Amino acid sequence: MRYLITLFLSLAVLITAGCGFRLQGTTQVPEELKTLRLSSGDPYGPLARAIRQQLRLNNVNLIDENLQNVPILKIVGSSENTTTVSIYQDGKSAEKQLNFWVSAQIILPNGTVYPIKTRVERAFFDNPLETLAKDAENELVKQEMREQAARQLIRKLLIVHSSIQNEPEQSVAVEKARAEDSE
Template sequence: MKAVFSLTQTIRFLLVSLLALATASCGFHLRGNYMLPDDIAKLSLTSFDEYGQLKRQVESQFEMHGIDAVPPSETVPNLHLISESVSERTLSLYQNSRAAEYELTYTVRYNIVVPEKGTQAYTTRVNRTFLDNPLTALAKSVERDMIEEEMRQQAARQIMRQLARLTAVFNKLEEAELEAMLNDGADSTTQLSEPGTATP
């Protein structure tokens, strides 16, 4: 029984070691809850509102996931927050035709620039429902502010998830560019190898 237990421990140790080696070899490291590429171990953050709450939420995510926030530079990847907005859509009405329930949509637009790889634009949306009680105007205002803050937090987490997928996105772009170059090269070779018209 003791030998079986030792064998199980050994196998478990080997599996963990292999997983660690595989993770290290593909250029990823565990940072917080996401697998973030080495390309963004250092990242600059710029925003349409340098002192806004959204930027603070993203900075907090940087700290949580071990990303060094550095000043903008041509050699450093950049996350640029372009804009944020909140829109609402009526979901239900009171008997007097006043809106009773809204769906709030918080939208963030941002760019990720990685030197020598390119730029990608993204849009993140977060939806929440909100009850409009006309008898509690002050409480309603406070509740809405809290909901919007929660949506900012979720949007910041979604931005981090997108960063985790960044390497795969740029790898696909590089593969598409390489394939296009190879196709262009093949077309040129075909044109050059076509026989010319013989002169009598």
């Protein structure tokens, strides 16, 4: 019986490892972006903390020194917007839509800048009878939105990686087009 359980567990491990199974929330960050410097206007704010946490969860080495050969993840800005979606009969807001935008840039050591933008939306039901609970829930939802935006930014590092790989091909195509135009 013990042999059968061991065999079954070994088989389960091999199947999940062989099919490319990964834990939710982890992204394969490209090697050239495994070491980054995080630059933000508010380095200790909630968004910068969420991004720093996601980078560490994805095994990205964050450095504080201003080295020339290290890419920079620069948080350009973020904004929040609240829109009333539905109202009660007395005119008070019943449901709100929360929008959160983050704008960032990857600055490579050669000076190339890749802009990254992400947007997160959430619906929030507003109960005017429970003001304290509503405020606490609203803050919790905003923190979850920051964390989701941070996860999206990390996933978009893959897009930067594919752009870096395609860049030599694009520059060759541009040079050929310029040569043909000059003839």
